[in-house]
Amino acid sequence: MTPSLIALAFLAALALGGGLGVVISRNVVYAALFLLVSLGAVAGLYLLLLTEFLALVQVLIYGGAVVIVIVFALMLTRLQDFAKTRDHHQWPLGLAAALAVLGLLAATFVVFQPAVHPLQSTGIQELGNELFVRWALPFEIASLVLLVALIGALIISRADRGE
Amino acid sequence: MEDYLRQYGLLFLFTGVAIGIPASMLLVSRMAQLARMRPHKPSPVKAQLYECGMETIGGRWNQFNIRYYFYALLFLVFDVEAVFLYPWAVHFKKLGLFALVEMFVFLAILVIGFVYAWRKRALEWR
Numbered sequence: 001m002t003p004s005l006i007a008l009a010f011l012a013a014l015a016l017g018g019g020l021g022v023v024i025s026r027n028v029v030y031a032a033l034f035l036l037v038s039l040g041a042v043a044g045l046y047l048l049l050l051t052e053f054l055a056l057v058q059v060l061i062y063g064g065a066v067v068i069v070i071v072f073a074l075m076l077t078r079l080q081d082f083a084k085t086r087d088h089h090q091w092p093l094g095l096a097a098a099l100a101v102l103g104l105l106a107a108t109f110v111v112f113q114p115a116v117h118p119l120q121s122t123g124i125q126e127l128g129n130e131l132f133v134r135w136a137l138p139f140e141i142a143s144l145v146l147l148v149a150l151i152g153a154l155i156i157s158r159a160d161r162g163e
Numbered sequence: 164m165e166d167y168l169r170q171y172g173l174l175f176l177f178t179g180v181a182i183g184i185p186a187s188m189l190l191v192s193r194m195a196q197l198a199r200m201r202p203h204k205p206s207p208v209k210a211q212l213y214e215c216g217m218e219t220i221g222g223r224w225n226q227f228n229i230r231y232y233f234y235a236l237l238f239l240v241f242d243v244e245a246v247f248l249y250p251w252a253v254h255f256k257k258l259g260l261f262a263l264v265e266m267f268v269f270l271a272i273l274v275i276g277f278v279y280a281w282r283k284r285a286l287e288w289r
């Protein structure tokens with residue numbers, strides 16, 4: 001067992017355990033914290049794959065901002081709104097959907113036999129070159145997407161005042 | 164590869180210490196209770212909610228103002244923006260004028276949204 005293999009097993013177990021915690025915890029706030037554990041473990045997996053920038057993005061965006069938005073969304077709700085989410089009438093459907101996705105992924109992996117490449121590090125410099133030269137237009141469009149998100153946030157927060 | 168793993172191994176170790184210290188405090192306290200070194204006298208008064216020594220108003224699950232959500236979403240938007248700045252900033256000199264203009268267009272589009280929010284007085288607390 002190499003150190004990286006041990007790290008891979010540990011991080012994969014952490015990611016899966018966190019995901020399981022999100023699904024089975026009764027308290028939605030605990031579910032959000034389990035999500036944080038799972039997302040952090042995925043950031044660790046990115047580090048093992050030598051994609052440092054992606055790991056940074058994972059921690060900054062998912063571990064930081066997205067979990068904060070989720071927790072804020074929970075703080076806006078009332079406890080009684082969660083009464084119904086506690087009876088798991090939907091769990092057979094959820095299980096079926098999860099198994100279908102798992103089956104699809106496994107089948108794709110078996111059928112197409114993706115080639116295994118030796119790991120090579122993609123530096124942030126090459127990423128910058130690709131992003132700002134070759135993919136310049138999609139980069140600007142990303143800015144428009146962010147603008148739409150900003151204005152959408154504005155409209156949501158003003159909707160309650162009927163303006 | 165070895166250096167790379169060692170570098171992040173240190174980070175991993177640091178995370179382990181950060182989790183281990185508070186966890187060991189709870190564990191030692193629990194063990195002291197099991198060994199009957201620590202008194203265990205729960206009472207309803209001890210289990211009360213408190214905030215800064217005041218008796219709380221309402222339950223433990225307050226509904227927050229939706230305004231906070233707007234700030235959270237703003238944070239998300241500008242966080243994503245900041246991530247795009249990193250590959251540009253570390254490679255700034257080689258990327259040259261084109262990337263500079265590109266980045267300013269990128270920022271200008273977001274500033275439009277920011278100015279719009281400002282004009283609509285969405286950032287004021289009323």
